[in-house]
Amino acid sequence: KNEVEQSPQNLTAQEGEFITINCSYSVGISALHWLQQHPGGGIVSLFMLSSGKKKHGRLIATINIQEKHSSLHITASHPRDSAVYICAVRSNQFYFGTGTSLTVIP
């Protein structure tokens, strides 16, 4: 069983929809990362969280340490948000989720 589980694996949304991607983990962590991998392959770090909530533009990330759960929300989704979103946690080492492939249709 993977230490980090993401859901859903695949997600298709209409432009403008509110999107939520979930991440659950089973290890003690010092930080949780949300990464975005573009169709071209490049990886960008979106957020690093150890508690609470962070917001960058239309993206919001939350974490509940007690429940070992994090969510990534995208408001007013746009086709350029189409990418794979990866949850990663830092414990004694880094563990990665298998990613959520998001497609936003115009």
Place this chain on the structure above:
Amino acid sequence: DTAVSQTPKYLVTQMGNDKSIKCEQNLGHDTMYWYKQDSKKFLKIMFSYNNKELIINETVPNRFSPKSPDKAHLNLHINSLELGDSAVYFCASSSAGEEQYFGPGTRLTVT
């Protein structure tokens, strides 16, 4: 200027060869990482270096060895390449406890 750069971008080589992938960061970060992304797009950390000391060393084959000549560089050497080494290798860097910045990746194909 590119923050984290990797060379080469593509590398095609035969089984049994020895190859290196170079990584450089100009962000002044003190920690650098190497990741492997397999054909199923699953990311796994291989190594990280902090101030020239190895601080995470995953259970990777000892054919893989990181070399850090200075704080701005972390090169990945691979000996006796095998078919299963074919993957995309990403370098990244960060300051302690901060977000990571990723390089563009190196696609290694072993034939």
